[in-house]
Each structure stands twice: as C-alpha cells, then as structure tokens.
Amino acid sequence: MQTRRTVLLTLLAAAPAIALAAPSQAAAAKDLSDPHMKDIALQIVSSAENSDLAWRDYFKYIEDIGDERGYTAGIVGFCSGTGDMLELVELYTRRKPGNVLAKYLPALRNVNGSDSHKGLDPGFKGDWAKAAKDPDFQKAQEDERDRVYFNPALQQAKADGLRALGQFVYYDAIVMHGPGTDRESFGGIRKAALKKAKPPSQGGDEVKYLNAFLDARKVIMKEEDAHEDTSRVDTAQRVWLKAGNLDLNTPLKWKVYGDSYTIKS
Template identity: 40%
Template sequence: MSEPAREGVPDRAPKAAETATSLAEDAELKMRSARITSTFENATLLIQYDYVENIGDGRGLTVGRAGFTSGTGDLLLFVRRYTELRPDNALASFLPALEAVNGTGSEEGLGGFAEAWHRESRRAEQRGLQDRLVDELYFEPAMKYSREAGLRTPLGQAIMWDTMIQHGAGGEHGTKALVAETRASVPDAAGDEGAWLRAFLDVRLRHLVRAYEGTPTEAEGASQSRVDALRSLVAAGKWSLQEPLAWEVYGEEFRLGG
C-alpha cells in the first residue's frame, strides 16, 4: 500500500479535538465513512445504488448502496416501501418471490430482478429511499450502539456503522451481540478507544468466520480483508477520518484525499 497500516499517526488514544464531532453532525465525514464501506461492499469509492450480485455468502442477492439482501428481509422491506411510494415500479412483481425466499439463500423466482433493479435505481426517489432506509436500519442504530459503548470518534462510529451494514443488529452474529461480547472484556471505549476497537474487530472476525461456515471460502477471506482494512485505519490513528485516508481491501488499494 502507499500508506502502510503502521505508518503515519501512531496507534494511540484519540485527543479531544478528534472527538469533537460525530458522523451524525458532519455530512462530509458521514460520506467518507460511506465511501469506505462502499469499497467493502462494491469495490469502489462511488456509492453504487444500482449494484446487484450474489456474492456467495448464503444471503441470496445483495443489492444497492449498502447491500440489502433477499435472504435477510431488508430487501423485502425496501421493495415494500418503494411500492408504497411508487406502485407501478418494476420491482413490485417480485414481492411474492422475495417473501418466499426471505430467510434463505435461494434466488427462486428472482430471475429478471437485477434488470428491474438497474432500471429503477435510475430514479431519484428510489435512490432517496435507499439513503433513508440505510439511515433507519443501519446508521441510526450504529450511532446508538456507539454512544452506549463510549465511542466518541468518527472512525469508531464508522466502524460501528460498517458492522451494522454487514451484520445487522440482532441474532447471534449481530452487532448487539458483538458489542456485548466486547464489553465483557473491555467495558467502555471511553478509557481507550483504540483498545476497545481492536477487541471489537477481533470479536467481529471470529463471528464472521462462524457465520460463513459452509459458504464459499471467498466469503471468509473477504471478511478477513474487510476487518484488516478497518484495523489499518485504527493503527494509523485516523480517529477523525482526516485525509489522506488509505487502505487495502481484497488486494486493491483505495485512497481519499492527498
């Protein structure tokens, strides 16, 4: 990488100036965080509203800017909300199939869904709904978990938001369980946010390995790479998401600023 994980600002506790704002208060920092997650979800810094793929993680189709999936219910929720907003949309006819495959990795009945998603994602109201649902399902709960854990930096909050997007909130591998497990050994991030985040990312990776047992090995390797990328930002002390930001994921280098 052009900026090795242990170079630059040393791994240390954040200073007061690095905890003076939050992602909820700063739209630019929130977008930086979203673009980091976009490299994990879609291998690009550009927010991918039109993305559709089965990535082999046992969750069926993964779509949109934050990876709504046919197997976990958030894609079904999106299409229901979008159909209320625009009843004549090209996705509405897939509602019965999405209901049938919810909770599974099946794509039965979803032939043609990708084309319909691509077409609808050109509409401003569809992209706007993606933004609103990402906030509702992932960003706002992530900020709540961050407050409860004592995370005060934009980087800590970004890591929590990324965790919510990949893990969701509930279940044995959900963000709530990961936070509780981390706090059992490191109760509060306020004393040393770096130590808490390192412990949290260790817990997250252990759960990902267990969650992806029986799925293609690429899913496990991708999870290792994603967690390592976040660890590199902690190690570089990028607490306020200050540019330049550089990280590597899936063998590709990304940079913001500089």
Template identity: 45%
Template structure:
C-alpha cells in the same frame, strides 16, 4: 504618549477580537472547518460520505458509492441477491425492506411491486424463485432514480446507520467507533444472536471496558474487532479480513476523527480518500 498608544492598541484588539468571535459564532470560518459538523456523528453529510466510501470499497470495489444504487448480483455467499449501496440481500430480508420503502415513496407505476411476494417467500434462503432476470433488469431500470436512492438511504439509516450511532454513543465512542459499528451492522445484521452485531458487541463488552465504562477507546475497539474476527472467519465469503485490517489500521494510526487523507487496501485493491473527494 505611551499610555495613550497602549490604550488605543488594547481597544483595537478588543474590537477585532469581538468581530472574529462573532464571525466564528455565525459560521463564517474557513470552508474546511465549515464542512465538519461539531456534532461529530456519521449522520453528518461530510462524515457520511467518508464512511459510505469505506463501505463501498468493500462491497463494490469502488469508493464511488453513488453509482452503486443500481448494482445487483448473486455473489454466491448463500444470501441470494446482493444489491444496492450497501449490499442489501434477498436472503436476509433487507432487500425486501428497500422495495417496501420504495413502494411507499413511489406507489404509482412501481415496476418492483410485483416482486414483494417473491421476496417475502425467498427470505432466509438463496433462492431466486419468482425473481430472476426480470427482477435484475427492473432493479437496474430504477436503481439510480431519486425515489430508489431515497428508499435505500432511508433503510440504511433506519436499520444500520442510526443504530450504529446510538450504540457508539452509549459506549462513549467517537467517529471511528461509529464507523466500525456501522460496518459490523451492515455485514452481520442487527440481531441478538452471537453472530450478529448485538451479540458481537455484548461479547466484546465482557472482555474490555468501553470508554463510557472508563475504558480506553483503542483497547475496546480492538477487543470488538477481535470478537468480530471470530465470527467473520466462520463464513467462506469473509475469510479475507481486509475490513478488519483497515479498521485496525485506523486505530493504530490514532485516527479516531477519520481525518483525511486516508490510504487503505481492501481485498487487494488500493484506495485513497482526500478532502477533494468529499463534496
């Protein structure tokens, strides 16, 4: 009798274990597990929202990044107009790339097309020549349209997000490293000079081994941030090291997976991001 009971119990365990296995395989697990893509990159919508919120807290003093597409002002940092979801600028030329992308998406009735030539002319300066109040008004008109939002997202991916993932994977970094690289690309640009992202990365790799070189992730990321700090303090607009401090906070908390909730301070403002804030 005991043997028969044991056999039945074993059979039931096998059956239900198999059902559970195939449910998991098909993705029928808890909703919080479903939200996190196994590929673990910030391209995934779940992690993209987290990283966009972090950057928006620095660029726009708000984690509501979806409301920032129509943003534009001259913040007097020597880069001319700062605009959009990550602070594209007329001085560095990525704002021009956004308007070009918008023209591709919306070639007809594009009220921004007339600003292409002026944007090309002011690249490398803080000039508003050919732009001014008219440009600001037209940008605000189209800023929250699906075409402009798509144009900005495309340029973010092309110039900043995809390169951040690529270099982070080369260096053996996870989600936190991808965010740290992305933020550095947004602020410093993807150039090769010492003050740009690639220059900062090369210098950091000279003083610390990345995980792909058998180094420790925390030590390498701290070396990267230390190198970046030297570049940040050269500019008056970046004397406040809130971005660096927050990223060091995540390293010290061993939050390499960007697990929520997360509390942080950015330029004197307090922020909190939880699962309920991610849709």
C-alpha cells in the same frame, strides 16, 4: 490605577478572542453525523463492498455472491434472504405504487430467510436495474440504509462514547453482519467485545475496546466463506486505530483485498 470601568472594558475586549477558540476545537473532532464525514464513511464501505469509492454508482448493483443470503443488491447490499430487500421494496411501493419491482413483493416474502430465487428469476435483476434509474428508488435505498444500518450504528457508537473511527467500525460491522442480536450479528459481536473491554461510556479505554470489538468481529468473519478475508479490518480499520486516528481525520490511506485507496480531504 485601573478603574472598575477600565477593567470591564479590558474584559469585554478580550471576550471575542476567547469565544473564537471554541469553534475551531469543535471542528477538529467532527463525527459521522457531519454530512462530509458520513460521505467519507460511505466511500470506505464502498471500497470493501464494490472495490471503488463511488458508492452512488451502485444503486443498480445486484448479484448472488454465494453467501446463502440470496440476491445482494443496491448501495448497502440489501439481501433477498434477510428481509431488508423486502422492506426496501415495500417502502418504494408505498411511495410509488405500481413501480417495476412491486410485482415481486409476494416472491420476496416467500424467499425471505432463504437463498432461493423462486419467483424472482428471470426478470428480477433486469427490473432492479430499471428501478435504479428512478430517483425515487435511489432515495428509498438511502433512507432504508440510514434507518436500518447507519443511524442505529451511529446511535449505539455515540452511546458507547466512541468517536468517528469507532462510529465507522460499528457501521461497517452492521452493514456486513446485520443489526440483529444473535452471535453472528452486530449485537452479538458487540456483546463479545464487552466481555473483553469496557467502552469509554463505562470508563474504559477507547483503543482497547475497539481492538476487542475488531477481534470479536474477525472471529465471525472467518466463519463465513464469503467474508473470511478480513483485510477490511486488518489493512484499514486496524491501521487507523494503531495510528491513533480516532477522529478519522483525512488524509486516509488503506487497503482492502490488496487494493489501495486514498481520501485526501
């Protein structure tokens, strides 16, 4: 016959085995708030934006890609015509007055909302490259990327009950289309998707909802000459979605604009 003490000792002996099971289950479903998963997301976006995975090489990047947004620059494509480049240089200047880009603030304010280079040429591109060597400017770029794009995308995705793949889908969309609420922006795309399907937070099916979101995004992409190639959706995000890789587990293989990429771990 087992005494009360024997039963208690048996339960205590079993407790560690039970406690050890939970962490391994949690580790199998990390989301983009995990630093390594975040870096994976940044690499995937870089494959579409820069044609390689080395996103840290693009602090110095700057060109006009002909999308009517003026200069596109930096690690997330800050644009002189959409206000995020202005906010970045303002942040940099608050942190480091007298930096090489500070003198362009009046011009950046004037060209905001247009594709004009007035007041920026001919020196802005060269000075951007000089600033990009400064760790303080690199930190400012990362902080603004997170404030304007990454953190809002992650917050909304979690509120919608989306796992890592859905969080990435939101982030990639907000990088390309901006965080606004008009039809062509992230908010408008999400609104269009919600008319077709419910997210998990509303009792909907995650795969069905993400397909609706990607469908809505492709409509907007095809309306813009600079973004009409939808391979970053078709041969990357949709591939993982069809495979059921909602946790964005590695290894990952995909194509963008015909080029193949792999992240092993």
